[in-house]
Amino acid sequence: MSASGGTKAIVAALLANLSIAVAKFVAFLFSGSSSMLAESVHSLADSGNQGLLLVGGKRAQRAATPQHPFGYGRERYIYAFLVSIVLFSVGGMFALYEGYEKIKHPHEIEHWYWPVGVLVFAIIAETFSFRTAIKESNAVRGKKSWKEFVRHAKAPELPVVLLEDLGALVGLILALGGVGMALLTGDGVWDGIGTLCIGVLLILIALVLAAETKSLLLGEAAGTEAVQQIEAAIVAGDTVTGVIHMRTLHIGPEELLVAAKIAVRHDGTATEIASAIDAAESRIREAVPIARVIYLEPDIYSETEAAKGPDREAAPGGPSTPPAAH
Numbered sequence: 001m002s003a004s005g006g007t008k009a010i011v012a013a014l015l016a017n018l019s020i021a022v023a024k025f026v027a028f029l030f031s032g033s034s035s036m037l038a039e040s041v042h043s044l045a046d047s048g049n050q051g052l053l054l055v056g057g058k059r060a061q062r063a064a065t066p067q068h069p070f071g072y073g074r075e076r077y078i079y080a081f082l083v084s085i086v087l088f089s090v091g092g093m094f095a096l097y098e099g100y101e102k103i104k105h106p107h108e109i110e111h112w113y114w115p116v117g118v119l120v121f122a123i124i125a126e127t128f129s130f131r132t133a134i135k136e137s138n139a140v141r142g143k144k145s146w147k148e149f150v151r152h153a154k155a156p157e158l159p160v161v162l163l164e165d166l167g168a169l170v171g172l173i174l175a176l177g178g179v180g181m182a183l184l185t186g187d188g189v190w191d192g193i194g195t196l197c198i199g200v201l202l203i204l205i206a207l208v209l210a211a212e213t214k215s216l217l218l219g220e221a222a223g224t225e226a227v228q229q230i231e232a233a234i235v236a237g238d239t240v241t242g243v244i245h246m247r248t249l250h251i252g253p254e255e256l257l258v259a260a261k262i263a264v265r266h267d268g269t270a271t272e273i274a275s276a277i278d279a280a281e282s283r284i285r286e287a288v289p290i291a292r293v294i295y296l297e298p299d300i301y302s303e304t305e306a307a308k309g310p311d312r313e314a315a316p317g318g319p320s321t322p323p324a325a326h
């Protein structure tokens with residue numbers, strides 16, 4: 001997995017969640033708090049999720065084969081989607097069930113210092129994990145807002161870890177609030193309410209992750225900036241006069257497929273056109289290094305075809321506006 005995959009953030013989250021899961025489960029055994037049980041299962045599920053992300057990153061590094069000629073880069077998307085399923089089922093649905101049972105059959109929290117102490121420890125540990133994820137994300141998100149980064153990141157690991165850590169921190173605060181209210185009022189129903197809130201939170205985060213990773217699995221184009229860089233690289237030579245139409249597709253977080261029909265001079269020889277295509281491919285790779293697979297089809301720009309309208313299927317010979325002359 002490349003550095004942008006956030007391996008450091010994943011490992012930090014994994015170590016934090018494993019230690020927290022053990023501490024929470026011990027606190028549950030001593031206190032009987034349903035919030036602690038829900039949180040221990042949540043941390044255990046998060047640990048499994050980080051393991052899935054690491055496995056996906058490792059499997060994505062396999063070399064291309066005749067059966068999979070574009071490689072296995074999308075395995076990272078598949079394992080990230082599995083994370084959302086685990087978070088929804090093991091984390092969210094279990095917490096809802098446990099919260100319902102606690103409200104239906106409330107009982108007083110015993111040995112209150114166990115859940116309170118563990119929750120404070122867990123908040124500190126999760127804060128360090130969240131800080132690592134933020135630091136790793138800042139190195140790659142540039143000027144994007146956090147919302148834009150989560151929605152448009154092509155590498156799924158950092159958004160997944162960020163949302164998981166954020167959910168874990170908010171969940172811990174909810175658990176601490178539920179336990180605290182149960183201790184203050186002597187009514188165990190508050191512990192169940194806190195558990196229900198944790199379940200709703202985890203399900204919402206799981207749905208966001210599922211929606212974003214589903215988009216990546218379906219196939220996303222390159223970002224606007226990358227597309228502009230590719231188009232500029234194509235027409236930088238003398239023989240290519242414009243881009244008739246172009247498609248880009250992420251076949252992995254750091255692998256981009258580029259397919260374009262390009263306009264060339266009508267008087268160019270086959271040798272000149274072939275050389276121009278080779279030069280354009282080199283310029284594309286220099287401008288956008290993740291452009292690994294490039295297919296350029298030369299064509300003569302046709303005003304007649306362009307006049308058919310902006311429908312690219314109806315106008316294979318040209319777009320609705322002519323390319324810039326060179």
